[in-house]
Amino acid sequence: MKKNSQRKQNDDLAQKFIQEAGSLELTPPNYNSAVFVQASGWNMEKYFKRYYSNTSPFPVLINVKENEGMQYWLVGKVKEIAEEIFLRYWGRSVILKGIVNRYHQLAHKNDLLYRTSSYLFIKENNPKKINRLLSQMKDVLWSLNALLMFTVYFDKELCRSLLLKLKISPTSIDIDNIWERATDPITYSFARRREVYFLKLFLKGYSWERLAEKCQYFEASYDQVLSKNLVQGIFYKKYGNLSKSSAKKKLQLIEKGQAIKEKEYRKWLRSLNKDQQKLVIYLQAIMELRDIRKDDIAKFYTAMYRVAERIFAEAGVSHKLIMYYTFDELLKGPDYLISHAKEVRERKKGFTALVHYNGQIEYQIGLFNQTKKILHDFFMKNRGSNLRELRGQVGSPGRTKGKIKIILNIIAESKRFKKGDILVTGMTRPEFVPLMRRALAVITDEGGITCHAAIVSRELGIPCIIGTKIATQVFKDGDLVEVDANKGVVRKLKK
16 A cells, blocks of 8 residues: 555545535446556546546445445546547547557557566566566556547437537438447457467467466456466366367458458448548547456456565465455565455455545445445435336347346356346456357347447347446346347346
8 A cells, every 4th residue: 555545444435425516427336346556547637638628526435345346437427538539530530540649559568567576587586577568568558548448428318418419410420320330340359359369379279278378367357366377277177178270260250250340341341431430430449449458457457466475475365365465565575465365365455545536545344335325325316216217228139038147247257147147237248158059049238339248249240238327236136127229228127
């Protein structure tokens, strides 16, 4: 923790967070969160002011305990940033090219640092050199994350309002007619991109151990990072029977399918007028940037975890406590961990951290339930809890009926999910894909067109409704519902 961070049992961080948020709209809780990275200051003003004129506060609150974790931030802030970039882009299209170029520069640095953070590097180098590497990686990634924050939330309603503000005629851009095609990503999804990367490494003859180290970030999420040995086992189970000839054939089929998709997309794009083309190019860019950002974040998580494994082993503290540790504490080394091990263990019972826009962190231990209730009541105020019909945005079209299964904690609850269930969750992330493959449909609290749930559901060809805000609050396991993802409506049916 930073020197200005204090443990204040009598201060209510939930109320402080609500007060600091002001009139800006909160996100639904982001489940499957952990202290490990979320409490390390990614929302600091110094990163955001590099790219945006909007400098309103962006506090983040993390509330975790064993097997449960959630994060709260401001969708209102993200919408303001999205509006700023879109208006700048429409006035001067080259803005987008500049953002993309800056992203690639930062991503290249992040990738170099990730490759440097090999197990051999960590084993052979002293703590000062390792800490310097991690600090560099954090600064690069948090700058990258701020740069791409404008991609996190963008939907049809926001797009329509911005075009009206620009006085663009509805007849010039018929949003309803082009939206579905325009928001079908032309680039590889994160899952397909990772598969292609793995296959190329496999064809180069890498050992299973080397494959696991290079691709360890595949199994990193916001609340866990798997060890290299576990990742190696997962890869061997999935690809153990793969031969070089079958890998080559599989890769060729993927690349051929992608080439056909890109050719059809370019032909369709040429059929549109200039304003329509301009909008489609923007939508495709923000979808690609948001999706590819996941790999950069996962690489940093993995590098941090590799260092944490060493420090925890030296301190004689269980690696199961890593996710309750903060970045700043990690840099202090084994002696700090040993002297604070008791407190870190206490965090499993409940840990709340309020990360201010200036980087200051305040925290409490043991007030998880109280914090959760305050924020739940504030978020649900005036929303209603007995709704029989819920509206969201179309993530992937289609209609179906089935029973709901609410999954908030992917680690603890995934075994409850059966083939043919309708998945209801706050938001999906890469670790949700196995469940999505078994799902009849997907419904999320969060989401714009760039969200993971929408992109993967389209790829899987299953109905998906995103951005309902309160689906996890108003539905219960076993509810029979009709999902009309053509209209963005979920209706509760009588059993």
